[in-house]
Amino acid sequence: MDPFDEVPLRELVPAVIGVLVRRGAGFAAAEDAVQEALVEALRTWPADPPRDPKGWLVTVAWRRFLDGVRSESARERREVAVEVEPAAGPARDADDTLEVFFLCAHPALTPASAVALTLRAVAGLTTRQVAEAYLVPEATMGQRISRAKRTVADASFDRPGDPATVRRVLYLVFNEGYSGDVDLAAEAIRLARQLAALVDDPENDGLLALMLLHHARRPARIRADGSLVPLAEQDRSLWDSALIEEGVTVLQSALAQERRGELQLQAAIAALHADAATAAETDWVQVVQWYDELLALTGSPVVRLNRAVAVGEADGPRAGLAALAGVDPALPRHRAVAAYLHEKDGALAEAARLYAEAAALATNVAEKTHLTKQAARLRHSSVVE
Structure with a gap:
């Protein structure tokens, strides 16, 4: 393992959480313990990487868990229900990565909470990294994650999960992360690869393909000033041909499986x-x-x-x-689509009006700026003509 590459380390996180849960830790306590082990690994591994990374994480996380239980036991006069600490060495426990995927996409969670918990427990990000990605204070994100863990505290690893819910959560991660020191689109693709490898379902492959094909266009999607570049105007030489080929x-x-x-x-x-x-x-x-x-x-x-x-x-x-005409006009982007089609039909004044209305309704700054510019462009064209 490259000692300076976080990704292989973070890829181990859900499996290690699964090991601790199978050994008797509750999910919330296991996730906290693994996060502590992760922080310790990031501190020590660059200088001294272990021979068995997963075994190291399991051992350190389990000790953190036991320390927490013993501390509480001392207060409540009870002992942990595990008598012997596991020795350091290869971690041979069953891989519960898929169960962790399912748990973090539990239907009782709100979409925002499911995304946050997935990024912590499946992607292995710290609370700070998740908070930075979503432009919220670390304390706020920490509260959201804690509430999510309480919600799923009694969920069982033995109950089958819903891959469709996991896919929805991963697609939210792919579409909603814009800042911070971790590329959430790339994280979502990494997790989609894991899901596709864990579950033989053509829709998992469909999710991965969709992400790859959209991500391939990313370098051409935004101008230097932050404004959007419509698909028709993008410089296709900037598209990532390798990602397109893979997608x-x-x-x-x-598609060959005929289960569309x-x-x-x-x-x-x-x-x-x-x-x-x-x-x-x-x-x-x-x-x-x-x-x-x-x-x-x-x-x-x-x-x-x-x-x-x-x-x-x-x-x-x-x-x-x-x-x-058969689409609900209250639907987001309806006016933008109507403006585009009216412009193609030569009705520039109507198109400008609709672009301006669409801009007023837009919630994304880049989209609002783009639509405003479209309205101004057509108004200018009408004046010139």
Whole structure:
């Protein structure tokens, strides 16, 4: 192991938590003990890496757990229910990584709490790192994680979890982390790889493919000033071809199983965008076909909205506006899509008005700035004309 690389160390965290839980520790106490061991490892391993990293973590975390129990036992006059400490050496306990995934995505948790707990107990991040990633004080994030651990305190490792819930949590991690010293998109991809390896489900591969294909476009998505670059305007030479190739390969393997799900279909659409050398060469007819299948599967209003854009590209803006007519106008991005289609149809004043309304409703600063600029551009064009 590279002693200066945190990732291999953090990859061990869920399995080590599982070992402690199997030995009798409660989940919350096990997670706290492993975090303490992790901090100690980060302090000592660069200079003196162990021969058996997992065994080292298990031994140190278990001792931290016993210290805590004995301290409480001294106050309450009782002894820990484990008589002999395990000796240092290879950790041969069963790998409960998947159970930790499931526990951190417990349905009783709010999405925000599930994300925070997943980043601590599965990704192995410290509370400080999680707090920095989500731009909240460390104390606030610590309280959120503590509440989450209390919520799942009585959950059992013996109950089957829900991979779909885990996938939703990982996709939240992928989409919602923007700052701090840890790249949360990369963390989500790492965890998605683990999940795909642990559970043979084509939707897990679909999630991984979708993340890889979106992440490949990341270098071209934001300008130097922080503003958004629409897909059609992105410099495709900046896209990561290796990630695209991997994403397409993973997707093809998933689709070959003939058990299509929502994430596989979303990834198929992303793959068509990635396959086009220019925006003009996008196979919009096939994109619409994938959206049709996705809509039939999910009935999602968001899918219906995105399908309207694809129809507008494949069959013209009037067809796109007709498709948009069946979408709830209260849906986020509805006005932005309407503005785009009206602009393509030559109705610049209406498009400018809709862009301005969309900007007023936007909650993301980069999106608000982009939409405001679009409105100003079209107003300027109308004045010039």
